Amino acid sequence: MLLPDASIDVASQKAQGDQMRELCHIYLGEDATSFDFYNNVLPQLHNFFRQNSGRELVLDFSEVSFISPLVVPNIFTIGYILKKHFGTPVELIVPWKPKLLSYLNDISFFSIISDYDLFVIDDRYVGGLNTNTVYPGCFCYCFEPDMAYEDVRYKLKKSINIITDLATSITGVKSDGSDLLNNLTELCYNACLHSDNLAFATIQTNLTDNNRHKKAYLAISDCGNGLYHSLSKKYRANEASPVTVSTDEFLSLSEDVRNVYAILESILFRQQYEVFGIFHVVGNVTATGGVVRIHSNDTQVILTQNSFQRYIDHPVKLAKTLKDKLVQVQREDIELRFSPVRKSSGKLKGVHIEIEVPIGVKR
Incomplete structure (x- = not known):
């Protein structure tokens, strides 16, 4: 299992790296429901492309505590569309929240992302989790x-x-x-x-x-x-x-x-x-x-x-x-x-x- 001090160190390293990049974070809500996806996430993406600011887009789960099963296929779809648009997969930030990570792991969320190269994920956050949840x-x-x-x-x-x-x-x-x-x-x-x-x-x-x-x-x-x-x-x-x-x-x-x-x-x-x-x-x-x-x-x-x-x-x-x-x-x-x-x-x-x-x- 990833130790707490190790996770803090990872977050610190990541924050330092992010300061060197100009990022635009697209956030999902704490309860990532279907309503949140269509009326929060999509408008954020719309604004990003409308502004055309040259920033690097990042999909961010940092605020997420619960993600609805109905939203998951749309997350994959966004990753696939963005990858085709940019020519390379965008980053997906998944925080160290064991319950959320275990759920995503058990439903094959991470394996599909890996198999089809839909997002870039920091592997240091994934692993040593409870399974069959x-x-x-x-x-x-x-x-x-x-x-x-x-x-x-x-x-x-x-x-x-x-x-x-x-x-x-x-x-x-x-x-x-x-x-x-x-x-x-x-x-x-x-x-x-x-x-x-x-x-x-x-x-x-x-x-x-x-x-x-x-x-x-x-x-x-x-x-x-x-x-x-x-x-x-x-x-x-x-x-x-x-x-x-x-x-x-x-x-x-x-x-x-x-x-x-x-x-x-x-x-x-x-x-x-x-x-x-x-x-x-x-x-x-x-x-x-x-x-x-x-x-x-x-x-x-x-x-x-x-x-x-x-x-x-x-x-x-x-x-x-x-x-x-x-x-x-x-x-x-x-x-x-x-x-x-x-x-x-x-x-x-x-x-x-x-x-x-x-x-x-x-x-």
């Missing part, structure tokens, strides 16, 4: 763009115990988890296929925590061009037609609202098919009191049981309602935390799906 099956995953469907499925089976428990909670009867595994495989496979870049995912649960509200957390993040770009290609090629507006209207939507429509269209697109897709995932998750959040570019739509059913029944009306809500949010007429649609001042390439659903609940 999380529920079995809690892992992060990285998928490469040329991976076959069965290879994606095989990887995800490392979390089959959580998937099986979750599937049983969703259906109310004992399940082997195969249908849910197929759903998740389809989502991860499509993330690789459509983004033509690395895609990241996590499957975790808080079953070992003292929190009485037991949940499963699933998140998928890719580095592609986003939903509006993908759907526009389909609509221009007459491979499909939008549900909420005409094709011409969709293709001419302003940048302010196009991502709201694209997110809804991506869900409703699969409604008429029996194949696995995001429509079926959202339907199953929200039916049991879960929440699904879908983010594309700069916009996030939050789906619950009530809102999802209304989108299905009245897609045109609800698309307009969401657009109006977005205008209210931008005017600060609605508290952002309680809005069904959110827009950040910073943009994040690709599509980012968060699933939060009760687990182990008797129905």
Whole structure:
């Protein structure tokens, strides 16, 4: 184990080195939640690139005590995007906080960063930690763009115990988890296929925590061009037609609202098919009191049981309602935390799906 005086010495050496570099620290909050990520971290990154100050960017976990499982794939995505932009990975500062370090180590956070060279991390802070601190099956995953469907499925089976428990909670009867595994495989496979870049995912649960509200957390993040770009290609090629507006209207939507429509269209697109897709995932998750959040570019739509059913029944009306809500949010007429649609001042390439659903609940 790293001794306290050694950790102080490391910090002292690092501080001296940092004084010689002009740094811009991008901080995550003490509770690094999804809301914090989109409304704190992304705006900081936006300001960094807007100012173009020539400083060296550093992602900093110094203030972090808890990091939500839903945020982890987005951290990988940021690392991947920044590495492509700068041509070299940026530094990630992870402080000597044993509980946080043990958690990150157990979910394979550090191994994925190492395997894909996503960040530069000071190895002197990592090591000699408690292991097996999380529920079995809690892992992060990285998928490469040329991976076959069965290879994606095989990887995800490392979390089959959580998937099986979750599937049983969703259906109310004992399940082997195969249908849910197929759903998740389809989502991860499509993330690789459509983004033509690395895609990241996590499957975790808080079953070992003292929190009485037991949940499963699933998140998928890719580095592609986003939903509006993908759907526009389909609509221009007459491979499909939008549900909420005409094709011409969709293709001419302003940048302010196009991502709201694209997110809804991506869900409703699969409604008429029996194949696995995001429509079926959202339907199953929200039916049991879960929440699904879908983010594309700069916009996030939050789906619950009530809102999802209304989108299905009245897609045109609800698309307009969401657009109006977005205008209210931008005017600060609605508290952002309680809005069904959110827009950040910073943009994040690709599509980012968060699933939060009760687990182990008797129905």
